[in-house]
Amino acid sequence: MVIKTAEFVKSSQKWQDCPEPTMPEYAFIGRSNVGKSSLINAMMNHKDLAKTSQTPGKTQLINHFLVNENWYLTDLPGYGYAKVSKSLRKDFEKLITNYILNRKNLVNLFVLVDIRHTPQKIDLEFMQWLGESGVPFSIVFTKADKLKSGGVDRNVEVYKNELLQAWEDLPDLYVTSAEKKEGGDLILKFIQKTNDF
Ligand code: GTP
Ligand code: MG
Numbered sequence: 785m786v787i788k789t790a791e792f793v794k795s796s797q798k799w800q801d802c803p804e805p806t807m808p809e810y811a812f813i814g815r816s817n818v819g820k821s822s823l824i825n826a827m828m829n830h831k832d833l834a835k836t837s838q839t840p841g842k843t844q845l846i847n848h849f850l851v852n853e854n855w856y857l858t859d860l861p862g863y864g865y866a867k868v869s870k871s872l873r874k875d876f877e878k879l880i881t882n883y884i885l886n887r888k889n890l891v892n893l894f895v896l897v898d899i900r901h902t903p904q905k906i907d908l909e910f911m912q913w914l915g916e917s918g919v920p921f922s923i924v925f926t927k928a929d930k931l932k933s934g935g936v937d938r939n940v941e942v943y944k945n946e947l948l949q950a951w952e953d954l955p956d957l958y959v960t961s962a963e964k965k966e967g968g969d970l971i972l973k974f975i976q977k978t979n980d981f
Pocket of ligand 2: 820821822835836842843859
């Protein structure tokens with residue numbers, strides 16, 4: 785898919801404030817600092833469409849971007865950020881779960897996972913909940929530039945084996961680097977494939 789236009793639409797504090805669900809939507813989610821906003825910028829060929837930061841917890845609202853004037857790309861706040869207060873963390877979790885369960889035009893969630901780490905409980909539990917809730921999702925490994933290619937392959941295998949302990953089928957997996965602008969094209973291909981733009 786060629787990105788002709790990508791524009792920021794709005795930030796919403798709750799799912800009811802999101803733009804009218806008139807176009808297909810795809811959302812990026814994952815732990816704080818995993819690289820959601822950076823990958824959105826890399827895929828859109830835009831330096832700072834989505835705000836990024838070295839400090840976790842940068843994205844605190846639901847941010848909608850309109851792409852090619854016919855689909856929405858959504859940047860969600862990160863989950864599992866330990867340094868915010870318990871009540872704020874609960875608020876984030878509520879915001880995310882309400883969005884996922886109520887957003888009618890959501891076609892697919894992309895769950896981002898840092899390729900350098902072994903499978904984390906919080907991510908596995910979140911994916912388990914998505915599966916049980918019948919929410920379609922794919923896994924996107926981020927920051928692949930931080931490992932040698934052997935390390936990337938090894939960690940993907942470890943992740944697959946972990947998932948296969950709980951499930952029969954694996955979701956689609958993508959290996960990406962926002963830094964090197966790699967892997968985003970396959971995600972765009974998937975998005976194209978699931979629509980008739
Ligand atoms: P929150 O909004 O806080 O949930 O974080 P986020 O998931 O949106 O992460 P963000 O894109 O802000 O990136 C966090 C940090 O990781 C930044 O310092 C980025 O420069 C860095 N980063 C993101 N993607 C990559 C990547 O592919 N490679 C490398 N080397 N660094 C990356
Ligand atoms: Mg962010």
